[in-house]
Amino acid sequence: MKSAFNLFYKNLFLPGRLFICIGLVVIMFLLSFFFSWLGDIPMVLFTALLLLLLIDTWMLYRLPKGIFARRHAPERLSNGDENEIGIYIENFYSFNIAAGIIDEIPHQFQKRDVLFNTGLKSRQHKLLNYQLRPTKRGEYEFGALRVYITSPIGLVSRRYNFEQAQNLPVYPSFLQMRKYELMAISNRLSEYGIKKIRRIGHSMEFEQIKNYVPGDDYRTLNWKATARRGDLMVNNYTDEKSQHVYCIIDKSRVMKMPFDGLSLLDYAINASLVLSSVALIKEDKAGLITIAEKKGAVVPAERRPTQLNKIMEVLYKEKTRYLETNMELLYNIVRNTLKQRSLIVFFTNFESMSALERQLPFLKRIAKFHLLVMVFFENSELKTLSETPAADVEGIYIKTIAEKFAYEKKLIVKELAKHGIQSILTAPQNLTVNTINKYLELKAKQKI
Numbered sequence: 001m002k003s004a005f006n007l008f009y010k011n012l013f014l015p016g017r018l019f020i021c022i023g024l025v026v027i028m029f030l031l032s033f034f035f036s037w038l039g040d041i042p043m044v045l046f047t048a049l050l051l052l053l054l055i056d057t058w059m060l061y062r063l064p065k066g067i068f069a070r071r072h073a074p075e076r077l078s079n080g081d082e083n084e085i086g087i088y089i090e091n092f093y094s095f096n097i098a099a100g101i102i103d104e105i106p107h108q109f110q111k112r113d114v115l116f117n118t119g120l121k122s123r124q125h126k127l128l129n130y131q132l133r134p135t136k137r138g139e140y141e142f143g144a145l146r147v148y149i150t151s152p153i154g155l156v157s158r159r160y161n162f163e164q165a166q167n168l169p170v171y172p173s174f175l176q177m178r179k180y181e182l183m184a185i186s187n188r189l190s191e192y193g194i195k196k197i198r199r200i201g202h203s204m205e206f207e208q209i210k211n212y213v214p215g216d217d218y219r220t221l222n223w224k225a226t227a228r229r230g231d232l233m234v235n236n237y238t239d240e241k242s243q244h245v246y247c248i249i250d251k252s253r254v255m256k257m258p259f260d261g262l263s264l265l266d267y268a269i270n271a272s273l274v275l276s277s278v279a280l281i282k283e284d285k286a287g288l289i290t291i292a293e294k295k296g297a298v299v300p301a302e303r304r305p306t307q308l309n310k311i312m313e314v315l316y317k318e319k320t321r322y323l324e325t326n327m328e329l330l331y332n333i334v335r336n337t338l339k340q341r342s343l344i345v346f347f348t349n350f351e352s353m354s355a356l357e358r359q360l361p362f363l364k365r366i367a368k369f370h371l372l373v374m375v376f377f378e379n380s381e382l383k384t385l386s387e388t389p390a391a392d393v394e395g396i397y398i399k400t401i402a403e404k405f406a407y408e409k410k411l412i413v414k415e416l417a418k419h420g421i422q423s424i425l426t427a428p429q430n431l432t433v434n435t436i437n438k439y440l441e442l443k444a445k446q447k448i
Helices: 002-010 016-032 041-061 174-185 223-229 264-281 307-317 327-337 353-369 380-387 393-418 428-444
Strands: 067-072 083-091 097-103 115-120 125-132 138-142 145-150 157-162 166-171 205-211 233-238 244-250 285-291 295-302 343-347 371-377 422-426
Touching (some): 016 041, 115 125, 223 233, 264 285, 264 307, 264 343, 285 307, 295 307, 353 371, 422 428
Parallel strands (some): 371 422
Antiparallel strands (some): 067 083, 285 295
C-alpha cells in the first residue's frame, strides 16, 4: 500500500495551470471581503476546482499503463555525423493528451534541454525524430525516457518512466564511408568535388580486345586484330589492382588540436576509414599503422571482406598521446612491415619548418622505398586572422604573425616536393575529399 502511494505521488506533478486557477480563487475570496454581492461565488469556484482536480487525477491514473514509449537508436553512432534517434509514443487513453517527452541523452553532449512537446489523439501513435552529433569515439550511455502526460483538463500531470538505458559505441565516421562507397561503386565521385583526373597513358594490365567506338584512344588500336576482323579493334586496359595502400596516423600531441568539436586525430581517422574503403572498392589492398612515441596498431594490407571491419575496430580504440612521434621507430616499422612498394598516406601536422626538419631525414628514407604522401592541416584560426583587415597596430602585428605561419605551411609543401614527397595541405573539413582526390590522381598517373 505504501509503495503504491509512493509511486502515485512521485509521478504526480502540478502544472502551471493549476496554480493560476488557485490564484484566481484566492483573489475571489479576497474580493468577497470588499464586495458582499460576490456571496458564495468563491466557495463555488473552489469546490468546482477541487472537483475538477479529482476528476483529472482519476482520468490519468485509472489506467495502469495509459501510454507506451520507446527509443529507436542505431546499434552504433557515427563520429562527427548527425545520427538520427527516434522516439515512438502511443496513447492508450480514451481521450486526447498532451505529452512532454524528456530523453536522457549521454552526458558527452552536454545538453539538458532535449524536451519534445506533442499532442496525441485517442489510440494514436507517433514517431518523433531528432539528431545527435557525437565528437568523440567511445561508449555513450543513454538513460530513461520520461514522459509527462496531461489530459484536456490540464490541472495534473502524470509522469511515466520507461527504463531505456543502453550503451551505444561511437565509431569512426561510417556514414561518411558509406556515402563515398556508393559514389565509388557508381563512379559518381566527381559529383561531390572529387576531381576527375585525366589519365596519362594507360595502365599495363590488359583486359580485353573490343570494337572501336568514337572516343577510344587511337593509340590502343590492335592492328593484327583489325586485319583479322576487317573492323577497327582496340585493346582495352583496366586499372592495375592489388596495390598496397597504407594509412599511417600520427597519434602524438600535434593531432590533439580541436576543430569544429573534433580533434585532428578524429578527422584523420575518419578520412583513413573512407580512403581504405575506396581503395578496397578499387580492388587495392588497404592497411593501417598508428604511431606516437611508441608503436601503435599495425594492420597489414589485405583485400579480404573482413579487412574494413578490422581497420574500423582498430581506429575505434585509438587516442591521442602527449609526446612527440618517434620517427625512427616508424621507419623501422615500415621497413619490417611493407615488403613491396606501397602508397603511404601519412596523417600528421606541422606548424613550422623546424618541426618538419626534425622529421625530414626519416621521411626521405621512407620515400626512397615507397610513394609517400604527407597530409597536414591548415590552421583555420590563423587563416581567418590573416584575412581579417587590421584596425590598429595590435591588429597589424597579429595579422603579420598569422601570415608568417601560413607562409611557413606553404614552404613546408615546397620543401617536401624538393625531396620527391607528395603532400596535401588541407582544412580539416576538406580532408576526406582531398585525400581521395590525391589517391585517384596518383592511381590515374600510374604512380602506384
